[in-house]
Amino acid sequence: MALRPSSSFHISRSSSDCIGFPAGLTERRCWLYETATSVRMIGPRRYLRRILMNHPKTLTAAHWGLYEIRDAMTAEVSIHPFATDPSPSPIGLQMLETARSDSRVRRPAVRKGWLENGPASRGQRGLEPFVEVDWSVALDLVARELGRVKQQHGNQAIFGGSYGWSSAGRFHHAQSQVHRFLNCIGGYVRHLNSYSLGVAHPLLPYLVAPIGELMMTHNDWDSLIEHCELFVTFGGVPAKNAQISQGGTAEHRIPGALARMQRAGIKFVNISPTRKDLETGADFEWWPIRPNTDTALMLALAYVLVEEGLHDTTFLATYCVGFEVFRNYLLGQKDGVRKTPDWAGGITGIDPERIRSLAREMGAKRCMINAAWSLQRAHHGEQPYWALISLAALVGQIGTPGGGFGVGYGAENLLGSPHARISGPTLPQGSNAVDSFIPVARIVDMLESPGQPFTYSGKIHHYPDVKLVYWAGGNPFHHHQDLTRLVNAWRLPDSVFVNEQFWTPLAKMADVVFPATTALEREDIFFSPKEHLIAPMKQAIPRVGEARDDYDIFRGLSDRLGVDAAFSEHRDARQWIEHLYIDWRERIAGDGVALPDFESFWHGETVALPKPSRPTVMLEAFRDDPLAHPLGTPSGKIEIYSATVDGFGYADCPGGHATWLEPAEWLGSPLATTYPLHLISDQPSTRLHSQLDHGPLSRSQKIQGREPVDIHPDDADRRGIRTGDIVRLFNARGSCLSGANVTANVVSGVVRLSTGAWFDPQDWSGNQVLEKHGNPNALTADLAASSFSQGCAAQTCLVDIEKYLDAAPPVSAFDTPDGVASLAT
Numbered sequence: 001m002a003l004r005p006s007s008s009f010h011i012s013r014s015s016s017d018c019i020g021f022p023a024g025l026t027e028r029r030c031w032l033y034e035t036a037t038s039v040r041m042i043g044p045r046r047y048l049r050r051i052l053m054n055h056p057k058t059l060t061a062a063h064w065g066l067y068e069i070r071d072a073m074t075a076e077v078s079i080h081p082f083a084t085d086p087s088p089s090p091i092g093l094q095m096l097e098t099a100r101s102d103s104r105v106r107r108p109a110v111r112k113g114w115l116e117n118g119p120a121s122r123g124q125r126g127l128e129p130f131v132e133v134d135w136s137v138a139l140d141l142v143a144r145e146l147g148r149v150k151q152q153h154g155n156q157a158i159f160g161g162s163y164g165w166s167s168a169g170r171f172h173h174a175q176s177q178v179h180r181f182l183n184c185i186g187g188y189v190r191h192l193n194s195y196s197l198g199v200a201h202p203l204l205p206y207l208v209a210p211i212g213e214l215m216m217t218h219n220d221w222d223s224l225i226e227h228c229e230l231f232v233t234f235g236g237v238p239a240k241n242a243q244i245s246q247g248g249t250a251e252h253r254i255p256g257a258l259a260r261m262q263r264a265g266i267k268f269v270n271i272s273p274t275r276k277d278l279e280t281g282a283d284f285e286w287w288p289i290r291p292n293t294d295t296a297l298m299l300a301l302a303y304v305l306v307e308e309g310l311h312d313t314t315f316l317a318t319y320c321v322g323f324e325v326f327r328n329y330l331l332g333q334k335d336g337v338r339k340t341p342d343w344a345g346g347i348t349g350i351d352p353e354r355i356r357s358l359a360r361e362m363g364a365k366r367c368m369i370n371a372a373w374s375l376q377r378a379h380h381g382e383q384p385y386w387a388l389i390s391l392a393a394l395v396g397q398i399g400t401p402g403g404g405f406g407v408g409y410g411a412e413n414l415l416g417s418p419h420a421r422i423s424g425p426t427l428p429q430g431s432n433a434v435d436s437f438i439p440v441a442r443i444v445d446m447l448e449s450p451g452q453p454f455t456y457s458g459k460i461h462h463y464p465d466v467k468l469v470y471w472a473g474g475n476p477f478h479h480h481q482d483l484t485r486l487v488n489a490w491r492l493p494d495s496v497f498v499n500e501q502f503w504t505p506l507a508k509m510a511d512v513v514f515p516a517t518t519a520l521e522r523e524d525i526f527f528s529p530k531e532h533l534i535a536p537m538k539q540a541i542p543r544v545g546e547a548r549d550d551y552d553i554f555r556g557l558s559d560r561l562g563v564d565a566a567f568s569e570h571r572d573a574r575q576w577i578e579h580l581y582i583d584w585r586e587r588i589a590g591d592g593v594a595l596p597d598f599e600s601f602w603h604g605e606t607v608a609l610p611k612p613s614r615p616t617v618m619l620e621a622f623r624d625d626p627l628a629h630p631l632g633t634p635s636g637k638i639e640i641y642s643a644t645v646d647g648f649g650y651a652d653c654p655g656g657h658a659t660w661l662e663p664a665e666w667l668g669s670p671l672a673t674t675y676p677l678h679l680i681s682d683q684p685s686t687r688l689h690s691q692l693d694h695g696p697l698s699r700s701q702k703i704q705g706r707e708p709v710d711i712h713p714d715d716a717d718r719r720g721i722r723t724g725d726i727v728r729l730f731n732a733r734g735s736c737l738s739g740a741n742v743t744a745n746v747v748s749g750v751v752r753l754s755t756g757a758w759f760d761p762q763d764w765s766g767n768q769v770l771e772k773h774g775n776p777n778a779l780t781a782d783l784a785a786s787s788f789s790q791g792c793a794a795q796t797c798l799v800d801i802e803k804y805l806d807a808a809p810p811v812s813a814f815d816t817p818d819g820v821a822s823l824a825t
Contacts, residue, residue, distance in 0.1 A: 057605050058538045061168035061248040061526040062519055063688050064092035069520075069540040077541055087252040089243035091687060094695040095520055099544060103502045103694045103814045105515040106545030106821060108138035114511040115141075119494035126487065126509045126764035129819035135546065135556070142512050143560035145495050149468045150186060156434050157467040159493075160188035163195070163440065163474030168248035169524030169537060171577050174473030174499065174516070174550050176427045181554035182470065184563040187434035189464045191443070192456075195479045198441050198791025199376035200385060200407060202457045206642045207389055209631055211407065214618065216530065218406055219368065220418040221257035223615040225264050227402025229365040232269045232358070234294045234384070235372025236277025237410035240685035245413035247424070247528030250535075250606075252413055255279070267365075269358065271297065271350075273680055274710070274752055275745040277372070277410075288747035291678045292378050292663045292796055293348040294371070298387035299660060300344030300352075301359040303330045305394045310363035312396020319626055320393050322641020326657045339660070347660070347668060349747075362395055369395070370406035374682060379663040379796040380652065381785040387658035390640045398638070399623025401615065417530035420612040422593060424527040425584035427576070430566075436464040439790035443476065444782055447489040455787045458648040467494045472516070472550055477505035477759040478690035481794050482782035483775065484734050488766040499550050502694065503816045505759040515547040522549055525577060534595075535606045549573060578602075645788065653788040664783060665798040667749055675731050675798035677715065677751050681776035684754035693758050694814045703739020705811045707757040707774025710741050711801065712748040719802060726804040728770075729753065731797070734778040736771035737804060751801060760813035773813045 058069040059082070066082040079096050081088035109130040113121030121128075149157050160182045162175040182188035193201040200211040208214070224231070242254040259281040262268070268284035270277070271294065275286045289297060305311040306327055316323045332338035341352035341359075362369070369392050375384040388405055397403025409415050438446045439456055442463075450465035480486050490496065490509050498510040507513045521544065524537040548556075551573050558567035571579060578598050585595045593610055601607060621629040630636030634644050646656025654661075665671055667678055683689075684707075686698040693699075702708065704726055711721065721727055725740045729751070738753055746752050753776040760773035771778035779799055785791035 058540065059526065059535045059605065060519055060537050060540055061524075061535070062092045062095060063168060063244040063248055063691070064089035065243075065248055065252065066250040066526060066535060067092050067095075069538070072538060072540045073542065079540070082250055085250060085252055087255045089252060090697060091243060091692060091695075094692060094697050095518065096541070098502075098692050098695040099518045099520050099541065101502075101694055101814075102816065104544055105500050105503060105507060105513055105547070107132040107515060108135055108546070109133070109513045109820055110138060110141065111511045112819065114495070118145075122494060123491050125491045125496065125511065130513070130817050131819055132821065135548075138512055138514065139553075139556045139560060142497050142514075143557050145468065145497075146185065146470075146557070147561060149494065153465070153467050155182075155186040155188060156436050156464050158182065158188045159443075159446075159464075159466045159469045160190055161443075161469050161471035161474070161476065163191075163476065163479055167473070167519070168526060168528070169519055169522075170247075170425045170527055171427055171573065171580055172517075172519070172522050172524050172549055172551065173427065176429055177550040177554055178470060178472035178499070179429045179432075180427060181558060181567055183430035183432050184558060184567045185561055187432045188470075189434060189436045189438065189446075189466060190432060191440040192437050193440050193791070195441055195792050195794075196373050196377070196411070198439060199381040199785050199789040200373070202789045202791075203382050203385060203645075204407070206633060206645050207386060207639050208633065209619075214407055215415055216421050217616055217618045218409065218415045219401065219404065219618050220616040221253060221260075221416045222418050223401040223617060224368060224416070225257070225260050225266070227366055227400070228261070228266050228368050229402070230267050230269070230361060230367040231261065231370070232271070232362065232367060233278065233370040233372070233406075233409070234271045234298075234388070235370075235374050236270050236272050236274075237370065238277040238372070238683065239279060239410065241683045242410050242413045242415075243685075244688050245528055245531075247531075248526060249413045249528055250526075250531055250533055253416065254410060254413065257416065272372075273678070273747045273750045274682075277682070287350055287354070290347070290349045290667050290747070291680060291750060292666045293668075294375050295380075295383040295387045295658065296339075296344045296347040296660045297350060297355065298384065298391045299330060299339040299658065300341045300355050301362065302326075302387070302391050302394050303339045304341065304356050304359035305363055305391075306330055308360070308363075310360065311394040315396035315398070316393060316640075319398070319623065320638045320640050321635045322639055322643075322657060323393075325641040326390055329655065329657060329659070334655075366400070366402045367395055367397060368403060368406060370409045373408045373411045374680075374795055376785070377792055377795045379665070379783060379785060379793045380661040381791055381793065382653050382789060383658055383661060389638065390658050393638050393640055399617065399619040401617050404618055414528075414530055418612065418616060419530045419532045420610055421530055422588060422591070422609060424529065425525055425580040427580065437461070438463065441480070441782075441792035442784070442790050443480065444482075444486055444489040447492045454790065455650070456790055457788060458644070469493050469496045470498075471496070471506060471510075472499040475504050475506045475690050477509065478756060478775075478777070480782070481777050481780040481792060482733050483759055483761075483771070483777045484766065484768050485782055487761075487764060491766070499553055501547070503814075503820070504690070505813075508817050509764070514553050515545055516553065517543055517547045517549050521547065523574060523577060525581060531609070532611075533606045533608050534601075536602050536604070551576070648788060650787045653786040663796045664793075665781065665796050667798075669798075671798050675800050677749060677799050677801060679729070679776060679779060679797040679799045680746075680750060680752040681755050681780060681794055681797070682752060684756045687756050690756040690758055693756055698756075702774075703741065704808065706737055706739045706772070707753060708741040709738040709774070709801070710743050710746045710752040712746050712750070713742055713744060714748045715751070715801075716740065716742045721801070721803050726808045727801050728804045729776075729779060729799045729801050731779055731799045733781065734768055734771065736774055736776070736778040737808060738774040751799065758813035760811055762809060770809070772809050773811050
């Protein structure tokens with residue numbers, strides 16, 4: 001390899017300054033002389049190591065992992081997988097193409113009607129061209145409107161929208177930035193929880209522990225490989241989902257872990273409407289269950305354990321409360337219905353004898369029972385997670401290596417990590433002076449019904465009257481359901497402001513769009529929970545167009561609103577990064593974690609974090625001594641029956657224990673005679689949510705430019721559909737076009753259309769028009785999981801499908817709106 005001068009040798013840039021070298025040498029000869037001398041003195045290996053240490057790799061990070069940048073800040077820049085990542089995600093490798101694509105927001109842009117008439121033009125949101133303006137103009141306009149709303153309506157009229165999934169980089173995190181800014185100007189209406197875990201967040205603290213705590217402490221893969229004998233998973237362990245992790249990852253573990261478990265002889269049973277959400281490198285049992293019926297199957301498994309005396313009575317008596325109430329329900333003493341395998345077979349489509357056999361096996365082997373997050377993204381989504389914990393309690397292996405339950409193995413790379421749990425550097429967000437909030441999936445209800453009551457976790461609250469939405473990070477026109485309803489509700493606030501990188505549907509439905517930088521255009525700190533290293537993130541490319549960091553955008557607004565000192569604390573971005581690191585270094589030193597000083601960290605590559613002294617086993621301390629380590633539940637134990645939740649009196653979350661409740665839409669409902677296919681809208685394999693949908697990897701998997709839909713051969717044959725056909729999915733809420741993929745990997749009666757295709761209606765009128773690109777949320781119901789959680793119920797959705805015979809309209813999802821120049825120009 002060609003070696004270049006290292007700054008540590010202080011090579012002169014003038015031959016006359018080659019002090020200490022023979023006279024008359026040119027600069028290049030000075031370097032060659034020094035190289036030869038150094039190699040002779042310290043040896044070639046040590047010299048090469050010194051060179052490499054003084055020329056560290058340029059690293060960046062994204063949700064999909066840590067990546068190496070070559071030739072940063074040059075025309076030859078390129079991105080590569082992190083060298084030691086055993087299974088790097090290909091998604092992040094396309095960040096360069098997407099960052100410089102024609103879909104990029106290039107300059108501040110203002111909707112023409114809002115520029116001319118302000119909030120009075122709100123009804124034209126999404127229907128008018130944009131006008132590109134100077135930064136000073138855009139910042140003045142937004143600051144003026146923020147001030148007006150504050151003065152006339154108060155901060156409770158400002159909604160701080162950010163569903164910016166926990167992006168890589170501890171400082172440039174859009175959600176933290178927008179919340180800090182809004183707190184500095186007096187507060188904002190916030191959201192609680194997430195679309196992914198809208199049920200688990202409020203429910204699990206009553207039953208066992210907060211979902212965040214459980215995610216950090218799942219039994220690690222090594223302990224599963226060593227101790228587990230039977231792995232039963234409801235919804236698979238989708239490695240495609242685990243390409244990502246909160247804050248990124250340097251070590252994708254799941255594909256290798258599943259293969260090692262398979263080689264170790266562990267038996268897998270995948271209970272799911274789709275086969276492909278588990279891949280172990282070999283065959284496994286696939287139980288093709290009807291969607292939204294997992295609770296019935298879990299109840300039947302529990303019934304067999306109780307009926308045959310296979311349940312662990314000692315564990316139940318020592319660590320749980322409420323088993324007797326639940327047992328009475330299983331045996332039919334409460335409602336007259338015994339939850340037998342025959343009963344469950346008629347609901348789930350699963351052979352009753354297989355149910356009996358699996359229950360006996362679960363009682364006899366070291367068994368891990370896992371449930372995907374998708375199970376609770378459904379009508380009555382509380383019930384499958386409650387049933388999962390109750391079933392695992394009956395088996396009695398919670399807190400043991402290789403046994404117990406999992407709430408989302410495969411949902412992201414974090415779960416099952418063997419690495420130490422260390423708190424990371426965090427940007428302070430300040431204090432929010434506004435008490436009003438909404439559960440995240442109830443944003444349309446809030447916009448449509450200000451002042452109306454809603455229930456949440458046993459209390460009654462009221463929707464605020466929001467006049468202004470400021471969104472930074474995320475895309476509600478991806479996450480939310482029934483997008484036609486959202487389009488109309490989105491026109492109700494006076495003003496909508498957005499920090500965006502690309503011309504997403506959110507940007508097209510805004511009044512003012514600020515162009516924001518991508519991770520490649522800025523510096524930051526890579527840290528992710530339960531990863532084994534940290535790293536400095538360096539700028540890889542110049543800023544595209546006139547893009548600014550979210551921090552700089554909010555600093556410009558803070559200056560105009562008189563709160564810059566509170567927001568910025570007189571630091572620029574680099575100074576904040578250094579400040580966060582130094583504060584973090586001092587804080588965790590007390591926990592015995594030693595980090596290098598900032599200069600050493602910043603000019604190096606990666607820093608290894610300490611290894612844990614023992615395997616991670618979820619709830620191990622509680623099992624070892626429940627008195628010394630009680631849970632945070634009202635009883636301090638696992639609550640199979642919760643008197644607290646029962647006391648809330650919710651008819652759609654009744655009884656205080658896991659209960660079978662028919663969803664509003666499922667294959668056993670009368671609506672199935674009209675719409676006979678159940679739509680599964682899962683995570684895609686080629687992007688995170690809708691991020692980088694415009695990139696080459698995502699586009700390469702589309703069919704005629706549209707998101708593919710999996711359909712069983714029997715369902716396709718009845719409709720004359722073949723792979724590659726353009727098809728129309730439809731129900732009473734809307735319709736969308738997709739490309740057919742005929743496959744036996746989905747159960748008959750089910751179609752699978754992944755989320756994330758940028759919403760692309762034929763027009764933005766707010767009428768029920770055809771969506772052209774394959775976004776399943778044109779079809780899903782904006783329905784609360786229950787009055788208890790108010791979580792989203794996207795997986796409860798019936799549709800029909802037909803071959804599309806008309807000329808398919810062109811996809812325009814990635815086009816820039818009228819009035820905006822593309823990067824190509």
